[in-house]
Amino acid sequence: xxxxxxxxxxxxxxxxxxxxxxxxxxxxxxxxxxxxxxxxxxxxxxxxxxxxxxxxxxxxxxxxxxxxxxxxxxxxxxxxxxxxxxxxxxxxxxxxxxxxxxxxxxxxxxxxxxxxxxxxxxxxxxxxxxxxxxxxxxxxxxxxxxxxxxxxxxxxxxxxxxxxxxxxxxxxxxxxxxxxxxxxxxxxxxxxxxxxxxxxxxxxxxxxxxxxxxxxxxxxxxxxxxxxx
Amino acid sequence: xxxxxxxxxxxxxxxxxxxxxxxxxxxxxxxxxxxxxxxxxxxxxxxxxxxxxxxxxxxxxxxxxxxxxxxxxxxxxxxxxxxxxxxxxxxxxxxxxxxxxxxxxxxxxxxxxxxxxxxxxxxxxxxxxxxxxxxxxxxxxxxxxxxxxxxxxxxxxxxxxxxxxxxxxxxxxxxxxxxxxxxxxxxxxxxxxxxxxxxxxxxxxxxxxxxxxxxxxxxxxxxxxxxxx
Numbered sequence: 001x002x003x004x005x006x007x008x009x010x011x012x013x014x015x016x017x018x019x020x021x022x023x024x025x026x027x028x029x030x031x032x033x034x035x036x037x038x039x040x041x042x043x044x045x046x047x048x049x050x051x052x053x054x055x056x057x058x059x060x061x062x063x064x065x066x067x068x069x070x071x072x073x074x075x076x077x078x079x080x081x082x083x084x085x086x087x088x089x090x091x092x093x094x095x096x097x098x099x100x101x102x103x104x105x106x107x108x109x110x111x112x113x114x115x116x117x118x119x120x121x122x123x124x125x126x127x128x129x130x131x132x133x134x135x136x137x138x139x140x141x142x143x144x145x146x147x148x149x150x151x152x153x154x155x156x157x158x159x160x161x162x163x164x165x166x167x168x169x170x171x172x173x174x175x176x177x178x179x180x181x182x183x184x185x186x187x188x189x190x191x192x193x194x195x196x197x198x199x200x201x202x203x204x205x206x207x208x209x210x211x212x213x214x215x216x217x218x219x220x221x222x223x224x225x226x227x228x229x
Numbered sequence: 230x231x232x233x234x235x236x237x238x239x240x241x242x243x244x245x246x247x248x249x250x251x252x253x254x255x256x257x258x259x260x261x262x263x264x265x266x267x268x269x270x271x272x273x274x275x276x277x278x279x280x281x282x283x284x285x286x287x288x289x290x291x292x293x294x295x296x297x298x299x300x301x302x303x304x305x306x307x308x309x310x311x312x313x314x315x316x317x318x319x320x321x322x323x324x325x326x327x328x329x330x331x332x333x334x335x336x337x338x339x340x341x342x343x344x345x346x347x348x349x350x351x352x353x354x355x356x357x358x359x360x361x362x363x364x365x366x367x368x369x370x371x372x373x374x375x376x377x378x379x380x381x382x383x384x385x386x387x388x389x390x391x392x393x394x395x396x397x398x399x400x401x402x403x404x405x406x407x408x409x410x411x412x413x414x415x416x417x418x419x420x421x422x423x424x425x426x427x428x429x430x431x432x433x434x435x436x437x438x439x440x441x442x443x444x445x446x447x448x449x450x451x452x453x454x455x456x457x458x
Contacts, residue, residue, distance in 0.1 A: 097311070147376045147426055157427045182423055182432040184444055190419020194411055197376055198386045203411040214405070214412055218447050 014076060047085050050075045054092045057153045063093060063158035080217055093155070097142050100135035104163040111171055115224055124203035125209040126188060136196055143193070160185065184222040198206030230311045277393060283321045288380045292387035296304035319392050322384070326371050329364035333392040340400055344453055349445030355417060356437040358432050365425055389414065413451040419457070420444060 053075035057066045068089055072079040086092045094102045110122055129135040146153040165185060169177040191211070194200040203211070282304035286295045297318055301308040315321045323331045330414070339351055358364040375382045394414060398406040420440070423429040 001284065109402050147373050147422075152349055153427050159430050161426075161429065176431075176439070178431045179435055179439060179443060182421065182429050183440075183447075184334035185429065186419035186423035186432065187416045187447075188419070188421055190415035190417070193376075193418055193422070198382050198389075198412050200386050200414065201391065202405075203415065208281045210405070210408060211412075214408060215453070218412075218416075218450065221447065221450075222443070 002128075004219075017221055041180040046077060046081065050082055050085060053097050054178060055096045058093060058096060058155045062151075063155045064091075064162065068092070093159055094108070097156075099130070099142065100129050100138050100139050102165070103160070105154070107164050107167050111167060115171060117216065117220070118223060119219030121210040122188070122219060123191075123212040123215050124208055126192070127211065130196060131208065140196060141191075152203075168223060176210075184219045187215065187218060187222075206220060272455060275304075275306060275310065275405070279306060279314060280319070282325050283340060284325045287322060287384045291380075291390065292318075292384045293302055294346060297321070319388075322388055327367050328371065328386075329358050329367050330362070332389070333396070336393050336396050340359055344400065346445065346449070347452060348448030348450075349441040351448060352420075352441040352444050355421070356440065359421060359425060360437065366422070369425060372426075376412075397452060401452055409451040413448045416444065416451075 052069060054066070054071045059073050060194065061070070066089065068161075069079050071089075072082045072093060074124060086095060089136050090104050091102060106125060110118055110125065113121070125224055130139055142152075142156070146156050165178070165181040168184070169181045174180060191203070195203050195206075195211075198204075279300060283295070283300045286300050286303055290299070295318065297311050298308050300318075301311045302323060304311075310322065319333050320331060335354060339347055339354065340356065342350070359368055371381075371385070375385050394407070394410040397413070398410045401409060403409060420432070424432050424435075424440075427433075
């Protein structure tokens, strides 16, 4: 896909390719260096090396085909150490993408509390993360990268489809659960784009309550059984 | 806002600044060259020069504060010539952004046909434009640029708020018309992101009919009078 910049006639959005540069060390920490005998490795370095190796693995193989074993091999550590630090492949990706929260855990938490007003609760929860400047910055970095980089878009798509939407879909008793879940996802993403990137008023300045009141029932119409009236 | 790339640790998305580079000629045509006496100017060059000048004016002043007069002055032509070629400031921006259609005209056309099933009709119309490879390429170029470039985001926001949403809002008899219109806009944008950028299934492969059937009523819930049930 092209990325021509309509305001300049040039393309300001290329200049780095994570498929080739993906093994770059994370934050300058010495990555991918095997531990020599008698030379204890700083745990921060080890964690950084795992994240750097995982970044390369995800970019190369996508989310589905990346394994804890492959990440460990690439980082030169035992798989047990990856589990020790991160617990799951899901959490490794959350670290690679530097997400403020694990989306899969957010969704699990919401579903555990039942389906009642799940749309409004989801909106309130996401806005509480994204209205925070740090959470917003990290969220936007991922979105912007996914917009211009197919490898990142692929990883995000696989992750959301498998870890987030699949959980929601199981709870949906309506027809077309996959399509409904992807529409709910797209509405939340579009709201975030309009509020934080385009800063479209009054959405940019509206209170979380106002947005939840209007957007919540839409999400419930998609997510809950019942005719899409 | 930052644009750190979470997959590489670097930032592949900077490298051009339309606020400084915005006077670059359009497609290599000789822009901003005043016509000397006895040297007739190619109409294509004149149009290109106006588009190049307009690009700089929009980037510098935003959509609202850019005038046909200012564009003409910057291009070294008479304002009448800008009207002759483009008819309105709106159409000049459509040319600068290289949009496949004029969004304001699309919305006017939809509203003229009444409010009945306006949500489904809007979705079908947009998908007919974006499912076409050329329309999709040009649409995505604008969206990607707006995601990473504040000047382009500002111009898009002002344009949509003034030329597109304002028209819709006038037709809405419900409370919070501005918020409703911006939510409808954000839902359509999010759907396009998920379908064309993330290629999230089944939204990416769903037929326009399937999407219109589910998304249309949501848009009507936002746009038409009545309780947001």
